Each structure stands twice: as structure tokens, then as C-alpha cells.
């Protein structure tokens with residue numbers, strides 16, 4: 333094992349990075365209101381200028397009453413051709429028609445229809461959306477469609493232009509992976525520059541749903557997708573040559589994790605794994621900047637029905653691994669397996685948790701890390717940093733707290749992951765894997781029942797468990 337094992341990293345929703353703190357959405361309307369205020373202020377300013385110009389005779393003013401009356405008569409008889417220019421506007425039904433047309437284009441595999449609503453001069457957007465379409469076609473969707481979200485549209489309109497920004501949900505369910513539909517939100521901008529002129533889509537950006545902000549794998553780069561019974565693996569086209577091998581390895585990791593599970597029935601047994609082509613892409617999707625050298629994350633998913641209060645369970649998570657990281661830089665499979673088995677471990681149990689839950693880190697990371705560390709092929713491995721920590725007498729005998737597990741210091745993180753792994757592995761070895769995995773599922777279901785779940789699994793209270801685990805750690809320093 334390398335000196336500092338690259339820890340995987342889950343993405344607990346409460347961090348707000350990908351999880352589900354609904355408060356994150358609260359910023360949205362504020363931005364919107366500010367934009368509206370600016371518009372209103374601008375309108376008032378324009379109105380004042382018009383009043384001033386009229387009052388000072390710059391506009392109108394010199395004609396007498398008779399002439400003004402005559403002009404009105406003339407306008408009436410001249411009809412529409414002479415009328416003041418109409419303000420361009422965008423009706424809700426028009427936007428809804430475009431959204432429906434793009435859903436149809438997806439279903440009918442018609443890329444030209446998919447990009448038809450886009451402004452023909454927006455070459456970059458057209459290329460992006462063609463790439464998105466091609467990527468989506470590679471995934472086995474049981475459901476894939478666009479709907480207008482219930483968030484109010486933002487509109488900007490003046491005499492020369494109407495623009496509206498609409499939040500649109502990409503409602504989707506990957507076959508065999510997602511037990512219920514997921515919503516990924518985008519903000520689509522529509523423009524009309526003259527009354528009666530064409531309506532064009534001019535911009536697409538990401539938007540949060542239930543506090544969850546993606547991008548999803550299909551948003552970033554041209555992909556290849558490999559399907560296996562338990563894995564749908566996406567990689568960049570640049571990694572086409574390696575993708576099938578990675579998918580085979582990920583499938584083996586998934587099978588090992590699923591075979592090892594002894595707890596209650598798992599919510600899912602197939603997973604989307606995305607291998608990013610470079611670190612920048614990984615950071616963009618995983619938002620791990622400043623969070624240490626994570627090699628993988630499990631990005632929480634928000635169910636479509638989250639915001640209506642009916643669905644309170646998390647759907648699961650998408651596994652994202654850094655294809656430029658250690659696990660991919662060597663022909664030694666050990667690091668790849670460790671990272672993928674760890675992240676798939678998070679994905680296996682994620683669906684037990686309520687949405688917006690805060691995981692108990694030593695349980696979440698300890699369980700995920702226990703999967704590769706219980707692999708017989710890891711028999712002679714050890715973590716030198718954790719071994720030195722215990723042998724040097726720095727070990728406090730306390731279970732790691734969240735701040736240690738998610739420390740910015742890689743050594744602290746490495747040690748804390750290892751100690752957490754030893755807590756779950758000790759629980760399995762001493763009391764049975766079924767007890768250990770049931771404990772993990774129970775803590776995911778309700779973190780506030782940690783102590784009760786621990787006692788149910790071991791017959792010990794937390795202090796007694798900690799004491800016996802600490803002896804185990806000293807007997808197995810770093811291994």
C-alpha cells in the first residue's frame with residue numbers, strides 16, 4: 333500500500349456540495365428579486381426621463397390641441413401599419429411547447445429536432461447540446477424527459493427585447509440503477525428580439541434542485557459508456573481504449589461489495605460510475621476543492637418528488653472517480669479496486685438515508701473503507717501513517733470525529749479513515765458481519781439512533797465499545 337492511501341470520499345448531503353440543504357435554494361429568489369429591482373429602477377428612470385422631456389418640450393409639446401386631435405384621428409385611420417411598435421413578448425405556452433418538443437426529440441433520437449429551438453448564431457451552444465444529446469443516447473434510460481419546474485421564471489423585457497429564464501428539470505431514471513426518477517435542473521434562456529419574431533433558446537446553465545447541484549456525467553465531455561450487469565461506466569472519449577477494462581474491473585468491485593453485504597435488503601444493486609478525464613473535470617463535478625486529495629466521491633441524488641414532501645429517501649448516488657488519479661496511473665489494480673469498492677460501498681447504502689441527512693462520518697467512511705480492507709488480497713497490507721500513529725503512542729483511543737475524517741491535513745484524514753475502518757471491521761469480526769452491516773443501515777436510516785444501534789449490534793454502550801475497539805486498534809496497528 334502506498335504511504336498515504338488515497339482515501340475515497342463520500343459526499344454527505346449536509347455539506348451542501350452535492351447533498352440537499354434546501355437553504356441553498358434560498359439564494360435563488362434573492363438574486364431574482366435583485367434583477368427585478370434593477371429592471372424596475374431602470375423603468376422608473378426611463379419614465380422620469382420621458383416625463384422630463386415631455387415637460388421641457390423636447391418630446392411633443394409644440395403642437396396645439398387641434399393638431400393633437402387631428403393626429404389621433406390620422407393614427408386611427410392609418411391602422412396597424414402606422415401603430416407604435418409592439419413590445420416583444422414570450423408566452424408560457426410557447427416555452428412549454430419547446431420543452432415538450434425537446435422531450436419528443438430525445439424519445440425519437442432526433443438530434444436535429446433537439447437543437448432546432450436554439451439560436452442559429454449560437455454555435456457553441458448548439459455544439460454543446462449536440463454533445464449532450466449524443467451522451468444521453470449512450471445511457472440506458474428507463475425514463476428521460478424535460479419538464480418546466482414549478483420555480484417562477486425570471487423575465488426581462490423592454491421595447492427591444494423579451495427574455496425569459498426558465499428552470500427546466502431533466503427527469504430521468506437509469507435502468508436498473510435508479511429506483512425512482514431523479515430531477516436535474518437547468519436554466520434555459522429564451523429570447524425574442526422583435527414582436528412576432530422567432531423565439532430562440534440562447535443559453536443553458538445548471539440550476540439547483542432541492543439543494544442538489546450537478547453536473548451529471550453527460551454534461552461535461554463527449555463520453556463512451558460501457559454497460560455491465562451491476563455497473564454503467566462512463567468515461568471520456570479520450571479514454572475509449574481503457575473504458576471496457578475499467579468497466580470489467582468496476583463490475584468485479586461491485587460484485588465483491590454486493591457479495592460481502594450481510595445487512596437488510598439493499599435499495600439498489602447497479603451503479604453509474606463516471607471516470608473523469610482530468611482533475612479539473614473531477615473537481616467541477618465533485619466540488620472537492622479544499623477537501624484534500626479525494627480520489628472518488630459519491631454524488632448524492634435528489635428524487636424528483638423531493639420538493640413535494642412525499643419522497644423523503646435519498647435515491648442513491650453517482651460514483652465519480654478521478655481518472656487522472658493514482659488508481660489509474662499504474663497497472664497495479666489494488667488502488668483502483670480500493671477506490672471503486674469504497675465508493676460503491678457508499679452507493680450501496682446511500683438509499684437507506686433520508687434526504688438531507690448528515691451521515692455519521694466514522695460509520696459512513698468506516699463501512700466504505702471496510703469493504704476493500706476485508707478483501708483477502710489486502711491481507712499483508714497496512715497503512716504506514718496509521719501504524720506509526722499508533723506505535724508512537726499518539727492514538728487517543730477515541731473514535732474519529734467528523735473534523736478529523738474530513739481534515740485538510742492528508743495524514744489526519746488517512747489515519748481517521750483507517751481507524752473508522754477498524755471500528756466497522758472490528759464490529760464485524762467480533763460480533764458478526766450481519767450485525768455490523770445492520771448497524772450501518774440503521775445509522776443511515778436514523779443517525780440519532782447511533783447508540784441504540786450500537787448496543788443492538790454489540791450489547792455494549794458506546795464507551796465500552798470504544799474501549800474494546802481501542803484494544804483492537806493497538807493489536808492491529810495500521811493493518
Ligand SMILES: [Zn+2]
Pocket residue numbers: 340341342674675678696697700
Ligand atoms: Zn468515502
